[in-house]
Amino acid sequence: MSAKGIPMKQNRPLARAATWFDLKAAPYFLVSPYFILFAIFGLFPLGFTVWVSLHDWELAGDREWIGLQNYTDLVLDPDFWNSVVNTLGMFVMATVPQLLLALMLANALNKRMRFRLLFRLGVLVPMVTSIVAVAVVFGQLFARDYGAFNWLLGTDGLDWKAEKLTSWTAISVMVDWRWAGYNALIYLAAMQAIPRDLYEAASIDGASSRRQFWQITIPMLKPAIIFTTLTSTIGGLSLFTEPVMFAQGDVGGGSLGQFQTIAMYMYEMAFREREYGYASAVAWMLFLLIVLVSLVSFLFTRRIGGTK
Template identity: 80%
Template sequence: MLDVRKRSAASPAPPAVTKPRSRWSTWFDIKAVPYLLVSPYFILFAVFGLFPLGFTLWVSLHDWELAGDRDWVGFANYTELLQDGEFWNSVANTFGMFVLATIPQLVLALMLANALNKRMRFRLLYRLGVLVPMVTSIVAVAVVFGQLFARDYGFVNWLLRTDGLDWTADKWSSWSAISVMVDWRWTGYNALIYLAAMQAIPRDLYEAASIDGASSRRQFWQITIPMLKPAIVFTTITSTIGGLSLFTEPVMFAQGDVGGGSLGQFQTVAMYMYENAFRHFEYGYASAVSWMLFMMILLVCFFSFLFTRRIGGTK
């Protein structure tokens, strides 16, 4: 009798019977919860992104005044815009500064990232140093560069031995000065992105290439550049968006003037849009300018993506 009690006491307890989950609970956890978790972003994007975009399109189809009549004009604003010489001047200025700033910026960022990826003394200090321009106030940057490119006492004129060159008076000189400002501010940001991508490349690839006798230059072009393709695509797209919507740097370079110089030498499309909206109060026309800028950015980003995705010999 004792043995029977011992065996019964030592025997494991029967497993607890779990209640099966309802079909509604399973559907909610699998189907509904993921959409609920990501819904805040899409709600905010719809309120602060899609709605302003659609409303701007609606305004561009009207002769819109802030406190006056709002007459429907259809595509008349766009027709007038395509015949506006000042608009095409701003387009030429925007693309000119975009080319002068973006291409050297990405090339310098790639070279800087490759240098920071090597073993050197105070490497961490150098890596932190490239962040300084990005966290510096753009107003402070504009003041400093305004002093550097000053006509009578600027350091750049002294360095180039030029006699009182006014960098804001000529189209090419103003483009160059603003491009230098943009490159100084954003080259370090792109360099850190390239550096992070370089550190993710397996070292085995470089060791195998070294065994095969590949030089450092060939390793850079045959291994580093193809492996950096996603980072290059990302930086190209973001630099394109930032370059074509350039506003703060040229405005501060002109000391707050959105006209871009006496003859509009460096007035960008964003500055022209601001001038029509908040100086002439032509909100319908300014909305048309913004949509034309939006379409130009989409078009250039598309061709930039087609070009950069072929890096490394892939399609």
């Protein structure tokens, strides 16, 4: 008999059910609110854009089914391909130096130095600074008539917004300044998790600091490098705020669209031209581009250290 006078055999099914709920069902029950909200506010809008992209969609007007016509027009649209070129160009110019700079910063901060904590906190300043403030400051630095960069380079009157290469460079510098510190802290955390015994054994074998960096640090950082590469790829290909603020709020990306990204082009089609079906097609093309470039980046970075 149990303490409550109920036979133990009658308690066993209840105990088994309670155990099953605790071990099997409870975890899913606890995380279910997230997935329910994600399905409502994430998956449904995502799937709905597919339906919108197959229509000639007006917000308060007629909605005509046109099938894949938006995608066909998009492939033949020179403005779209201009935005693709701009996005890929700024992605390469911003992401590669950003990750290399972050790696060098992390390696420097991982060494013994005075005021090390202060410098570690300093790399967080760009990330917590308002992007609008960052864009305003860099807009002044790259100003044509009184910009600091023109003064340093001795090129008075250079309009950084007028050409593709110069505008890409200015925006890339802005992106690198903002996100290099964030990636550096990720690398720093990964570096501090590397066992010191590996470095001590390498020093005994006569390996130099440079060789230890390339033969120990870089291979051990592979998971962190893959993570930062993927996140930087997603952020770089969906670039929007920095070029818009660089153009002082113009989503056209300059007089000839010289730095208009895909995200800016999508915004222009949706909220200026009111072509919601066409903008939805642009959004899905951007999604496919992100998936493709992320896959290439992953396949490249996973071979770091000579392993597959």
